[in-house]
Amino acid sequence: MISLRAFTPIRLRRPVEAIALLPVPLLTQQSRPIHTTHAHLFQYTPPKRNKNKPTEKTNLTDKKPKEKTKPTPGGSYARTDDAIAVEYPESGDLPSSRLVSGTGRAGANVFPTLATFSLQGKVGVVTGGARGLGLVMGQGMVISGAELAIVDLNKEEAEKQAKLIVETFKREYPGAKKLPKVTAHYADVSDPESVDSCIAEIISAHGKIDNLVTSAGFTENFEAIKYPIDRMRKLWGVNVDGTYLFATAVARHLMDRGSKGSMVFIGSMSGSIVNVPQPQAPYNAAKAAVRHLAASLSVEWSKAGIRVNCISPGYMLTALTQKILDDNPELKKQWTSLIPQGHMGNPPDLMGPVVFLLSDASGYVTGADLRVDGGYTVT
Numbered sequence: 120m121i122s123l124r125a126f127t128p129i130r131l132r133r134p135v136e137a138i139a140l141l142p143v144p145l146l147t148q149q150s151r152p153i154h155t156t157h158a159h160l161f162q163y164t165p166p167k168r169n170k171n172k173p174t175e176k177t178n179l180t181d182k183k184p185k186e187k188t189k190p191t192p193g194g195s196y197a198r199t200d201d202a203i204a205v206e207y208p209e210s211g212d213l214p215s216s217r218l219v220s221g222t223g224r225a226g227a228n229v230f231p232t233l234a235t236f237s238l239q240g241k242v243g244v245v246t247g248g249a250r251g252l253g254l255v256m257g258q259g260m261v262i263s264g265a266e267l268a269i270v271d272l273n274k275e276e277a278e279k280q281a282k283l284i285v286e287t288f289k290r291e292y293p294g295a296k297k298l299p300k301v302t303a304h305y306a307d308v309s310d311p312e313s314v315d316s317c318i319a320e321i322i323s324a325h326g327k328i329d330n331l332v333t334s335a336g337f338t339e340n341f342e343a344i345k346y347p348i349d350r351m352r353k354l355w356g357v358n359v360d361g362t363y364l365f366a367t368a369v370a371r372h373l374m375d376r377g378s379k380g381s382m383v384f385i386g387s388m389s390g391s392i393v394n395v396p397q398p399q400a401p402y403n404a405a406k407a408a409v410r411h412l413a414a415s416l417s418v419e420w421s422k423a424g425i426r427v428n429c430i431s432p433g434y435m436l437t438a439l440t441q442k443i444l445d446d447n448p449e450l451k452k453q454w455t456s457l458i459p460q461g462h463m464g465n466p467p468d469l470m471g472p473v474v475f476l477l478s479d480a481s482g483y484v485t486g487a488d489l490r491v492d493g494g495y496t497v498t
């Protein structure tokens with residue numbers, strides 16, 4: 120038997136390749152190697168070695184070299200770059216996000232669809248809903264029949280977008296019998312008192328809450344050894360505490376009412392993989408926490424009829440990512456080269472997944488992580 124530790128010196132992106140690097144006799148000894156029972160089917164061409172330079176050991180019996188190993192020249196597309204540092208701007212410094220036009224035609228029953236996908240009669244809450252992905256997911260919920268409460272640190276922006284969602288709806292469905300109810304509310308999701316008073320305000324405006332989407336969150340890029348601790352705590356406070364606080368407050372309300380409900384936490388593919396080249400260890404760990412929080416709460420609240428799932432988006436083109444990419448065109452090339460579909464996602468790509476997970480169409484789906492990433496995480 121070989122121990123798992125035998126794999127650690129082989130630094131490769133895919134475990135399959137690590138297995139393929141093992142000497143054949145070791146492979147055949149193992150009845151079930153890690154992650155695949157078919158590793159021997161993969162052909163692996165070992166990289167050509169430069170005799171003058173030390174390379175990684177493939178023979179597990181070799182001793183480690185005594186001198187410190189220098190970074191190897193290979194692997195450049197699989198490493199973080201400490202030179203990349205991006206600080207998340209103040210909310211007021213971000214441009215407004217644009218609503219979507221035209222996607223609602225199917226919702227007007229121009230195209231037939233399953234009735235179970237409808238959110239008719241539901242009240243949905245989206246945190247971080249004034250902008251970016253949250254705004255467009257909220258619009259998708261409204262088009263699917265829900266009332267919507269937009270929650271954001273930036274209440275002014277939330278109010279403006281709430282009005283725009285209703286105006287867009289009116290324009291796209293001139294014959295609609297009823298206009299959707301969309302309200303805007305202030306909360307700092309990382310602050311328990313702010314969350315509780317926001318929930319009370321939403322219930323007094325809409326009478327109840329059925330669905331929750333936690334999209335308030337942000338990312339920043341600093342190499343780990345230089346990450347300012349106050350910024351790291353803020354990042355965790357919004358992404359992790361904020362998700363937890365809103366979810367538990369909505370769950371308490373649903374349990375008090377004895378009602379079923381569905382929640383979607385917005386994680387990220389960064390909760391499952393490590394992005395390159397931008398360094399962002401705390402964000403990645405925070406999104407892994409969000410994903411596992413969804414799984415854990417789904418188990419705890421199944422008996423109350425509350426479903427909890429996670430959506431893990433890949434690289435999505437929002438105002439903020441667009442700005443980062445405008446400043447670093449090389450980064451865009453590198454990101455898209457790693458996406459099997461060959462392009463970044465657009466916010467409307469999340470409309471269908473979120474409506475599905477909130478609606479009865481996904482009644483038997485809970486604790487799942489739905490990756491919406493153009494295939495990034497499967498390579």
Ligand SMILES: NC(=O)c1ccc[n+]([C@@H]2O[C@H](COP(=O)([O-])OP(=O)(O)OC[C@H]3O[C@@H](n4cnc5c(N)ncnc54)[C@H](O)[C@@H]3O)[C@@H](O)[C@H]2O)c1
Binds near residue numbers: 361
């Ligand atoms: N854009 C992407 O490529 C991408 C990819 C994967 C995951 N995500 C995740 O999706 C979510 C939304 O990202 P986005 O790109 O739409 O971001 P965004 O910056 O465009 O929007 C985030 C919104 O959250 C609000 N917000 C921030 N802190 C808050 C707080 N403490 N309380 C209440 N509201 C707060 C902001 O005011 C803003 O309106 C985040 O959780 C992000 O991590 C984004």
